[in-house]
Amino acid sequence: MSITVVRPGLLSTVQDLGRYRFQKYGVVPGGAMDTGAARAANVLVGNEGHEAVLEITLAGAELLIDKDIILAICGADLSVKAAGERLPLWRPALIRAGSIIKFGACQSGCRSYLAIAGGFDVPVVMGSRSTYLRGAIGGYQGRALKSGDVLSAQAPGLLSERIKSLLSGGLNGGFAVPHWHASHFAIADSLADPIIRAMPGSHxxxxxxxxxxxxxxxxxxxxxxxxxxxxxxxxxxxxxxASPQELLSEAVANGTVQLPSDGNPIVLLSDRQTTGGYPRIAQVATVDIPVFAQLKPGDRFRFEAITQQEAERLYLNSERDMQMLKAAIALKINGAN
Incomplete structure (x- = not known):
């Protein structure tokens, strides 16, 4: 099975959950900006949550499907159509061979994640399939996708095959989807002014x-x-x-809020550097980093102070929700007649 890139859109890359254990060598972690949406999309097609997906930013991508395939799209609502019909998000879909998946105008959010049964088959570089654009490593030839690129899939697992079998009976037009869907994990699609929870930083x-x-x-x-x-x-x-400070460069994390000399904060995200010397005024709670990843230039938000204990509780709750999603899908699929 393969997917041909007809148009890559504004920015489309292959991402997984990141490249870790190499930060001490100066290698950035990278990975999906919205890990909640990426993991949910994988779970919906029967994959493990760490398989490679496509991260599609804002608009424009068009993909040609060469064989019947199970896929799921989570995250931003980019007005996705399959074979000319609006494709529902946050649920598995069986797409007919020859169909065009077209991402249109952005309705909410910033980044959409497309997972396919088995995951995208690109080389593993330092333990990850993620694309790091500045370093030109990982993903598809270390770069953003271009027109004419052909992406292959790994062999789907048993759960993916079961999902495909169950949806095959409803494949009348260009695609078939179940009546159920996953919750919209951590996306601020209806909030005019999202709240980002953060803890006071070390400085x-x-x-x-x-x-x-x-x-x-x-x-x-x-x-x-x-x-x-x-x-x-x-x-x-x-x-x-309060007074001038000379600070040593220290390791930074996803969501670290640094303050450069111009007085305007910078929130470090997936492709952040491994160390930083600016003072760290705050640290975004892990549970809200996916929400942050769905904001785009021009969007507005406010920080809300929480404790580390509260951040840990929220994180554990989000992981429980992800495990419940996996269990619910397994029950629906394995329990279906």
Whole structure:
């Protein structure tokens, strides 16, 4: 089975959950920006959550399917159509051979994730299939997809085959889907001003009291100069240290909020550098990083302060929800007649 890229859209890459254990050598983790949507899409087609998916940003991709295939699309609503008909999100779909999957205008969110039964078959580089664009490694030839690229699938597992068998009976037009769907994991598709929960960072006490309060009081906007490496934020009040500081570079994490000299925070994301020397005023809770990944330049949000204990509780709850999704799908598929 293969998928041909007719049009790549604004930015489409192969991603999985990231490239870890190599940060000490300066290799960035990378991986899907919205891991919740990527994992959910994999689970819906019968894969393990870490298989490679396509991350499609904002609009424009068109894909040609050469054989009947099970796929799922989660994350942003990019007005997806299959064989000319609107394709429902957050559920498995059996797509007929010869169909075109077309991603249109963005209705909500920023990044959409397409998983196929078995996962995309690209080389494993340092333990991951993810694309790191700046380093030109991983994914499909270390780059964003182009027109004419052909992506292959790995062999689907037993659960994927079972899903395909159950949906085959309903394949009348270009595709067939079940009546049920997964919850919209961590996507802020109906929030005008999303709330991003964060903990005070390791250098929080070095900032002026007014800056500490302003971080959680004011509304921020995602700047145009934002990408997978980090989101630059713009707020009415710039933040400042109480006094000049010389800081050593230290390891950074997904969601670390740094403050450069211009007083506007930067939130580090999937393609972040491995170390940073700017003061760290906050750390976004892991559970809200997928929400952050669905914001786009121009979107507005506010930070809300929480404790580390609360962040841990929220994370454990989100992992429980993912396990419940896996169990529910297994019950639906294996229990079907």
């Amino acid at each position: 929080f006490e070095l900032f002026t009291e007014d800056s500490q309060q302003a971080l959680f009081r004011q509304t921020y906007q995602i700047a145009v100069q934002s990408d997978r490496m980090g989101y630059r934020l713009e707020g009415a009040q710039k933040l400042a240290l």
